[in-house]
Structures are given as C-alpha cells and as structure tokens.
Amino acid sequence: MIEEDIYDVTIIGGGPAGMYAAFYAGMRDMKVKIIEGKDQLGGFLHTYAEKTIWDVGGLPPMKCSKLIEWLVQQANTFNPTVVLNCKVERFTRLDNGIWSMYTTGGKIHYTRTIIVAVGRGIAEIQKLELQEQMECEYENLHYTVQNPEHFSGKRVLISGGGNSAVDWAIELAQLARSVVVIHRNNEFRAMERNVSEMNNITDVRTPYSITQLHNNGKRIQQVEITHMKKSGQCGVGSG
Incomplete structure (x- = not known):
C-alpha cells in the first residue's frame, strides 16, 4: 500500500445520496472514490427513468432521466474515482487507522473514511405472484416502463x-x-x-x-x- 492508493473518503453506493456525498466531499478538497454495484450511477432512479419527478426541492417537474443526468454531472465536478460493477464484500481497519475494503474480483481499496450510501441496495423488482405459477414471462407484462x-x-x-x-x-x-x-x-x-x-x-x-x-x-x-x-x-x- 502506497500513499497514492489511499482515498480520504470512499462511498459505497452510486445513487443520489452517494453522488451528492461525492460532490460535497470534493468541495472539502477530499480525494474521493465511489464504488457502485451496477454498471452506471443513479441507483434506484433508473427503475423509473422515464417517469416525471415532481417533488425535488428547487427543481421543476422533469423526467427522472434528466435528474439522473444532472446528479451525475454534479457528482463528477471534482473528478472522483468511480468504480462500477463492483460490490464491497467486507472491510477491516488496519493498525494505522486506514480501512481496507475487499471487493468482488479480489481487489483491495484503501480509505481513511467510509460512507455507506446503499439506500435500497441493488433494486430487485417485485414480480407478480399468483396461485398458479407462471410458466413464462409474457411479452405484454411489464414491471417497469422504459418507453x-x-x-x-x-x-x-x-x-x-x-x-x-x-x-x-x-x-x-x-x-x-x-x-x-x-x-x-x-x-x-x-x-x-x-x-x-x-x-x-x-x-x-x-x-x-x-x-x-x-x-x-x-x-x-x-x-x-x-x-x-x-x-x-x-x-x-x-x-
């Protein structure tokens, strides 16, 4: 472990809370890393990306996809390191106070502070439950609206x-x-x-x-x- 590998703060979760935490930590001139389990930032918001969002303070009603775009742009203001498709499996604290975070793929991330911003975790869609088991997923049965x-x-x-x-x-x-x-x-x-x-x-x-x-x-x-x-x-x- 060398000094260049150590981050001031590592954020687990790339949803709205995690992205804003990255932005604010950047405002405090910290070296920041985001670790996100999915292949893109945005978290649960992607479940309804095409739905209109009404209740975000300071913003007019807009498509959720536009809100995601702005949150990602804000999060990247101070160039944090973003690691996608990666899940934290465990972490331990070393004798010098640095945290070592073990992730999928066997990689170790070092940080002085950890922020857990997992929200709902990796979203799993609640599917229709019937007494009779469905033999297949029907073409016109939708759990999210993409278009x-x-x-x-x-x-x-x-x-x-x-x-x-x-x-x-x-x-x-x-x-x-x-x-x-x-x-x-x-x-x-x-x-x-x-x-x-x-x-x-x-x-x-x-x-x-x-x-x-x-x-x-x-x-x-x-x-x-x-x-x-x-x-x-x-x-x-x-x-």
Missing part, C-alpha cells in the same frame, strides 16, 4: 397503489386507448392531487387484486381480478 410510447393506443392495466403506479397511470392515460388501475386497498399511498387526477381520467377499481392471467401464447389476453372483500371476479382485456 412510454410503447403503450400508445393500447389497453393498459396497472396494479399498484403507490406514487409510481399513480404517476404512470396519469402519464399513460395521455397515450393509451384506456387505462384501468386496480389496488387491493381503497386508499392509495400517493400524492393526493395526483390520486384525484387519476380518478378523473382512468378507470379505478378498488379493492381488487390480480388472481389469474389468461394467455394466448406468450401474450396476456385477459386478466382476472378479484374483489378483496366480496370475492367476486371479473375480467379485464389486455392490449
């Missing part, structure tokens, strides 16, 4: 009750032939103004959950939803 134009003119069913489901319902209602939103509870966990708008422009059904998918090959043709209290079932067509 909103893909849904233009189609019949869309959204299952969920948080901000992501509500915001996508509003955005896709401008493109799709129709949008049905189902949620297992009567109350939505989203911004009240957006819930009101969603109720005005989409077909909202509560409390319902998806209980069965009827397919035609690798495409879903119809979705069976069940009332959570009455156990009544009805079908919703798929676009």
